[in-house]
Amino acid sequence: MAELTTMAPAAPVGEPRAGRRVVRTLVVAYVAALVVLPVGVLVWRAFAPGLDAFVQAVTDPLAVHAFRMTAEVALISVAFTTVLGTIAAFLIARSGLPGMRVLDALLGLPVSVSPIVVGLALILVYGSTGWFGGALASAGIQVILSVPGMVLATMFVSMPLVTRAIVPVLVARGTDQEQAAESLGASAVVRFWRITLPGIRTALVTGVVLALARSIGEYGAVLVVSGNIQGETETATLRVDTLYQTLLQPDAAYAVTFVLVAVAVLTIVATSLLRRAQKGTR
Numbered sequence: 001m002a003e004l005t006t007m008a009p010a011a012p013v014g015e016p017r018a019g020r021r022v023v024r025t026l027v028v029a030y031v032a033a034l035v036v037l038p039v040g041v042l043v044w045r046a047f048a049p050g051l052d053a054f055v056q057a058v059t060d061p062l063a064v065h066a067f068r069m070t071a072e073v074a075l076i077s078v079a080f081t082t083v084l085g086t087i088a089a090f091l092i093a094r095s096g097l098p099g100m101r102v103l104d105a106l107l108g109l110p111v112s113v114s115p116i117v118v119g120l121a122l123i124l125v126y127g128s129t130g131w132f133g134g135a136l137a138s139a140g141i142q143v144i145l146s147v148p149g150m151v152l153a154t155m156f157v158s159m160p161l162v163t164r165a166i167v168p169v170l171v172a173r174g175t176d177q178e179q180a181a182e183s184l185g186a187s188a189v190v191r192f193w194r195i196t197l198p199g200i201r202t203a204l205v206t207g208v209v210l211a212l213a214r215s216i217g218e219y220g221a222v223l224v225v226s227g228n229i230q231g232e233t234e235t236a237t238l239r240v241d242t243l244y245q246t247l248l249q250p251d252a253a254y255a256v257t258f259v260l261v262a263v264a265v266l267t268i269v270a271t272s273l274l275r276r277a278q279k280g281t282r
Helices: 014-047 051-058 061-095 100-106 115-126 133-138 147-173 176-183 188-217 220-226 236-246 250-280
Strands: none
Touching: 014 051, 014 250, 051 061, 051 250, 061 100, 061 147, 061 188, 061 236, 061 250, 115 133, 115 147, 115 220, 147 188, 147 220, 176 188, 188 236, 188 250, 220 236, 236 250
16 A cells, blocks of 8 residues: 555755845845944944044043943942842842742833933932932032932942842852752852852853943933033943934044944954853753
8 A cells, every 4th residue: 555655745955945044135235234334334424523533532632531431330230239139149049038929020111111211310319419419419429410429320230130140140059069069068158159159150251241332321310320521420322322313423432432343343252262162061
């Protein structure tokens, strides 16, 4: 009866390959239209006036102050974000305490809430007429229109990147190694430094790098709480807006933007290398 057996027609071999080529072409076109082309035009416009004009724009005293302010706010916020984000990750993944799902959901707010709303909320709490503004002013502490407020706003938008990078690794690793070390008499500090931290090191560094990039590029929340005062509370992203919208100096704005884009590219490269290293150790 073998000759009577009907066989389903085989799909042409070329169809899957053709489908993959179409999808690949669409993806490349999408990336080129939204990323490569705009960035390429930006680089061209940044250097179109000449190298001297570019150097003059990025070494202008106000631009240098903006870069310095960006680095200060980003580094301080990332330092706090690393510690607090790691603690939050452990609470969500390991503590088993009630309310951790709520904490996990709250950490997703920066993704769904506009940073400008965050800045306005900080003003309502820490501003001169806010809940704690009067008490802080009496103590000689100024949060809004100063670095502390900028750091708080930046921490809000960057901390989830650290936590969300660590939680999946903690869940996947489990607690078997820590429990074994505890049974052998290792203290909590020893267990963390010798067992837990090496296991989450790559995820932690990845989260920190992403948080740093997010902190450097933050605009909305920092704009609201800083007041965008030139030479005082102006960051690099705010400097771009000032140059382009207020001072009508687009070439200088393109030059400052190029520096920010270069930092972002370096961040992407560093993150990719960390992910490859993580895969290589598995």
